[in-house]
Amino acid sequence: MNMLSRPRFQNALKALALLALAVFLYTRLAGGVLFFYINQRFVAYTIFAIVGLVMVALSYRPTSRQDKADDALHSHYRLGWAGLAIVMAPIALGLLVPPQPLGAAAMQNREINVASQTRSALPAAVRAAAQKGAAERNLLDWLHAFSTSPNPAQEFAGQPVDVIGFVYHDERLGENEMLVNRFVVSCCVADASAVSMIVRWPDAASLPNDAWVQVKGVLQPGEFNGRALPIVVAQEVIPTALPNQPYLYP
Amino acid sequence: MIVERPKASSPIEGSPPLPVDASDRRMRLMRWGLTLLVAVGAVVAIFSDALRGGGAPYLYQRIQTFVTIFLGIFIEAVPFLIAGSIVSGLIAVFVDQAAIDRYLPKAALPAALVGGGMGMVFPVCECGVVPVVRRLYEKGLPLSIGVAFLLAAPVVNPIVILSTYSAFGWGPVFVGRIVFSFLIAAVVGFLFGRARPEAVLRPAVCQLHHDASHPVHSHDHSHHLPNAPVGLRLRQAFNLAGDDFFDMARYLILGSMLAAGMQTLVPQSTLLAIGQGSVISVLAMQALAFVLSVCSTVDAFLALAFAGTFTTGSVLAFLVFGPMVDIKSSLMFLGVFQRRIVVYLITLPMLLSLLMGVWWNLNVRW
Numbered sequence: 372m373n374m375l376s377r378p379r380f381q382n383a384l385k386a387l388a389l390l391a392l393a394v395f396l397y398t399r400l401a402g403g404v405l406f407f408y409i410n411q412r413f414v415a416y417t418i419f420a421i422v423g424l425v426m427v428a429l430s431y432r433p434t435s436r437q438d439k440a441d442d443a444l445h446s447h448y449r450l451g452w453a454g455l456a457i458v459m460a461p462i463a464l465g466l467l468v469p470p471q472p473l474g475a476a477a478m479q480n481r482e483i484n485v486a487s488q489t490r491s492a493l494p495a496a497v498r499a500a501a502q503k504g505a506a507e508r509n510l511l512d513w514l515h516a517f518s519t520s521p522n523p524a525q526e527f528a529g530q531p532v533d534v535i536g537f538v539y540h541d542e543r544l545g546e547n548e549m550l551v552n553r554f555v556v557s558c559c560v561a562d563a564s565a566v567s568m569i570v571r572w573p574d575a576a577s578l579p580n581d582a583w584v585q586v587k588g589v590l591q592p593g594e595f596n597g598r599a600l601p602i603v604v605a606q607e608v609i610p611t612a613l614p615n616q617p618y619l620y621p
Numbered sequence: 622m623i624v625e626r627p628k629a630s631s632p633i634e635g636s637p638p639l640p641v642d643a644s645d646r647r648m649r650l651m652r653w654g655l656t657l658l659v660a661v662g663a664v665v666a667i668f669s670d671a672l673r674g675g676g677a678p679y680l681y682q683r684i685q686t687f688v689t690i691f692l693g694i695f696i697e698a699v700p701f702l703i704a705g706s707i708v709s710g711l712i713a714v715f716v717d718q719a720a721i722d723r724y725l726p727k728a729a730l731p732a733a734l735v736g737g738g739m740g741m742v743f744p745v746c747e748c749g750v751v752p753v754v755r756r757l758y759e760k761g762l763p764l765s766i767g768v769a770f771l772l773a774a775p776v777v778n779p780i781v782i783l784s785t786y787s788a789f790g791w792g793p794v795f796v797g798r799i800v801f802s803f804l805i806a807a808v809v810g811f812l813f814g815r816a817r818p819e820a821v822l823r824p825a826v827c828q829l830h831h832d833a834s835h836p837v838h839s840h841d842h843s844h845h846l847p848n849a850p851v852g853l854r855l856r857q858a859f860n861l862a863g864d865d866f867f868d869m870a871r872y873l874i875l876g877s878m879l880a881a882g883m884q885t886l887v888p889q890s891t892l893l894a895i896g897q898g899s900v901i902s903v904l905a906m907q908a909l910a911f912v913l914s915v916c917s918t919v920d921a922f923l924a925l926a927f928a929g930t931f932t933t934g935s936v937l938a939f940l941v942f943g944p945m946v947d948i949k950s951s952l953m954f955l956g957v958f959q960r961r962i963v964v965y966l967i968t969l970p971m972l973l974s975l976l977m978g979v980w981w982n983l984n985v986r987w
Contacts, residue, residue, distance in 0.1 A: 413700075426707075461692060562923040
């Protein structure tokens with residue numbers, strides 16, 4: 372009899388695989404890297420998943436009490452090597468490739484919402500953003516704020532800016548310019564879209580893609596891709612560590 | 622539409638029909654072939670991309686992006702899959718087949734309507750609904766109810782209705798999403814009213830379905846165990862939940878990989894450059910919904926990002942079609958239905974929601 376098809380071995384295998392997935396999810400949670408993958412309001416769901424996986428794994432524990440129970444419990448699904456390999460793939464990939472939030476590499480493939488794009492949606496968030504003081508706005512708040520104005524380039528000129536984001540050098544930008552960006556994640560990184568501001572800074576070229584920076588400066592009317600929009604003229608660009616929550620949540 | 626085709630009979634007279642094992646094996650071979658093809662294609666695409674784009678560091682960044690998106694979809698979906706599996710296990714053990722037989726309609730039209738509304742009772746998203754439907758089929762659920770439930774439940778359930786409301790508020794998108802999801806699911810379910818289970822379901826599921834509808838020999842396969850102590854019955858339920866989880870997780874993981882691969886390789890701008898045409902925008906948003914494979918509980922927030930630039934009909938199509946069918950769920954369908962039927966289950970909602978989106982763009986001014 373093939374080892375794989377012995378009921379006891381099957382049960383042990385299934386239990387271990389489920390526990391491995393639970394432990395994997397727990398390490399993401401405990402290591403603080405869960406926010407690289409999903410919106411923070413889904414953390415509770417992940418905790419539920421860990422509990423559920425452990426509960427299901429425990430149901431495969433060997434029965435010692437009565438033979439009758441062994442007869443009554445039966446399962447039809449046989450986990451093969453291929454199935455096991457697929458189920459373990461997330462763990463393998465998660466361990467082989469060190470966790471990293473989406474960054475400059477993902478920018479090339481995604482829509483970039485350079486602040487000033489008009490959006491009719493998100494009324495509540497827009498109102499909240501408009502009430503914030505200029506220096507407290509993050510990149511997403513700025514995007515919302517610009518969307519309320521028919522001519523943001525003029526209206527916001529001279530306002531102070533203090534934002535955090537990662538650097539991305541877009542080909543369409545000038546010599547001393549860079550994009551400073553955050554990804555906005557409503558559910559998981561599959562739906563990430565970037566919000567960006569153009570920053571003018573003499574040493575922009577010295578900052579590599581993906582470097583996290585805090586930018587302090589002043590807004591001035593500018594232009595990108597033929598559209599009028601505000602540009603941050605930086606007074607200070609301070610390298611910072613990766614924030615605990617790399618993404619913004621709408 | 623769904624015609625039962627007699628199984629290719631063997632030329633030798635009187636020989637038994639194709640054994641279940643053989644067709645299952647062929648199916649598995651086919652699936653592996655397909656997976657391998659996609660994997661090779663992806664590797665070729667990544668490498669050719671890397672050669673153009675700047676060598677090893679670039680390639681590594683791409684792989685990193687792929688892994689992050691893949692794990693994002695997977696970690697997001699696992700809670701819903703395990704929840705669906707546990708519900709499925711509990712149904713297997715605690716729901717009486719006779720009750721399904723007695724209370725649920727068998728005629729195609731009422732069955733399709735009931736199936737379309739059943740999500741209000743079982744609030745599951747598109748990952749959770751598949752194991753639940755399969756289990757209900759094994760309990761003898763009529764085909765129409767199952768198909769309508771499968772397609773409608775990810776939208777027509779309290780959680781998703783609430784999330785859509787909080788994203789869009791009362792308006793055309795909110796109302797349209799719920800009404801059209803229900804209608805399209807009911808129509809597709811209705812079309813399955815005349816189909817024979819053995820032409821639709823996978824052999825393993827069909828066998829139990831058959832036994833359930835002919836209760837004479839049902840006690841052999843039933844997990845119902847009415848006389849066992851509750852603790853044991855619960856354990857049996859969780860055992861079955863684990864089996865379901867493993868079975869479905871394979872499709873979920875392969876589907877998430879495909880979706881992540883597409884997102885890493887296909888620039889979104891190719892799809893989004895076409896936001897305003899009445900027909901093309903609908904097609905683009907359907908393609909986007911299929912590729913992104915985002916859970917239905919939150920896709921409303923995502924659709925919000927397109928509400929300004931895309932036609933309303935196309936946003937609706939995204940919200941109606943996406944939860945019914947996407948890369949990961951259509952792979953998961955393979956665990957319940959025969960391949961040919963999975964093709965119907967993808968194309969019918971696709972065409973119907975396309976029709977809906979285009980009609981909306983041309984005729985509705987809300």
